[in-house]
Amino acid sequence: MMLRLAIKSLISRRFSALVCISMVALSAIALLSVDTLYRGTQSAFGRSVQGIDLIVGAPTGDINLLLFSAFQVGAPSRELSMATFTRWQQNPNIARAVPLMLGDSHKGFRVIGTDANMFEHIQATTGHKAFAQGHAFKHVFEVTLGFEVARKLDYHLGDELILSHGLGHHSFQQHKARTFTVTGILAATGTPIDKTLQVSLDGIEAIHWPPATLATLAAQPNIGENPALKPDSLAAFYLTLSNKVRTFQVQRSINQSEDELAQAILPGVAITQLWSMLDWIEAALLGLGSLAALIAIIGVGSTLLTLLDKRMDEFQLLQTLGAKKRFICTLLAVETATLVTLGMLAGVALTVMLERTLLGIAQNHWGLYWPLDINWLWLGGAILTLPLISGLLLAGVGAWRLRN
């Protein structure tokens, strides 16, 4: 009887009920979107350095080194010698070393000079095959494409590209002397790698040669075949250790190395530093979200209280029929909890739908990839407790209003 009464009463007040439900839903959307977007950004950042124990570059700021090596933002101020890289690559503690040569671009996408270790690294951290199509470069004038680059520029295996010197979209110096052939397209990783092109270290060296010298090269030289193409410096390198316990030890010996000044950073620590610099953004977003939620709570509260006032006759009638106050308060609690639950469920469903759509758009337009990261434990807890709390509150107000 109670449920029947609650349902029929809600249906009869469907307009106010819908207003309440939408207010709860909107505040849930506001809070959830802020939370999921922020957490999504964080986890996308974290994923970009997954599997990298140390990033090594010429001495600079920790965050600068992190940004230009892992996020393709900014540029190194100095380079490291290839000798340093080779020495650490051969160190028995190192499982994998990925070299990075930076500074060139193609139609606004950055070009990374690297070697096969990069693709091994991608495969190890994503858990799936590095290449969606084709294979890694084997020759100097071959290039592989990040997922987004291939999609945005509509490149296919076998296409010929010109790489430009410098990072601008319309670079003045285009390395027109030699074209690069696409041999592989990477699977999507959800990291900045998706927006890069990769060539061999020799390839980067080659495009900086004067055209006359380039002309002397064979049509398609193998990588490492020509000692003249071996670069003598690089921007940075990633290190993955065979034994993580040694991380600090290796970091210290790089930082204190007497051969060449170098800096090794723990990417996770640098990201944490970056976030702590940006924590005001999180605070501001959460503040705005909470404000929206607060406004909705006040709105829902005033709607419910107005409804309650209008229903005093109904409750007095129920009392004359022999309903106890407990019955009426429970009725109020059930109705309120139903409204809040429906509102929250609608809010969560809409947020998931909205973010799926928005994330899809973001992915298509900017190659941004965020996982839909919802803290289901918290959310589940909120969906269970908030209706209960609001129901109890309204029942309390009802009991107070029904006192003689």
Add this chain to the structure above:
Amino acid sequence: MLNEPALNISDIEYGHKHGPRWRLPSWHIAAGQTIFMQAPSGTGKSTLLNVLAGLLPVSSGELTVLQEPLHLRRSAQTAQWRARQLGIIFQNLNLLDYLSCLDNILLATHFAKNREPRLADKARELMSRLNLPQQLLHKKACELSVGQRQRVAIARALINNPRLILADEPTSALDNDNSQDFLALLFELVRERGCTLILASHDQGLGSAFDQHISLHELSQPL
């Protein structure tokens, strides 16, 4: 049981917490009587009926309604008793608009924990006794005319076989013909069941058929 008094009042004081208060020295009603209580509006008529229904506590004196010593009870304790023993009819706002007539009638049986079999049939029977077409049972209360609603209120008041009916201006929302019909039907059903009836109204013209007339200002004095 019929010999027991339906109502026994000695020297009670009553009133809403922040409103006017009254004193009622003495009032006795034998079971099965029909009482017309005449009172102009605003003289505490509804307040007294609320007291008799156990909805408002008395602050002193003794009040026994159908052998229930209400002066010893808090209003929360009288809910079950009220549901089982009383039938209450108001001027309007008798029915929940969003429930069907049948649900409105059965709501009273729910609170009375009335476990009689075939309550819906009983409701149907009462409806036909009250000249209400059966198809109204499944209509929402808000779709009925005022006259029909008041008759559904009689059915609702009688469904639990109460021993006392309290009616507060039940006809003042009705036109003359409707109110004569209403009273005739109410009397017929009340007499048949041997219920006690207390009907309060400002309209002296209604009183002709009752066993006893009483004027509220003779009964109780404001404090």
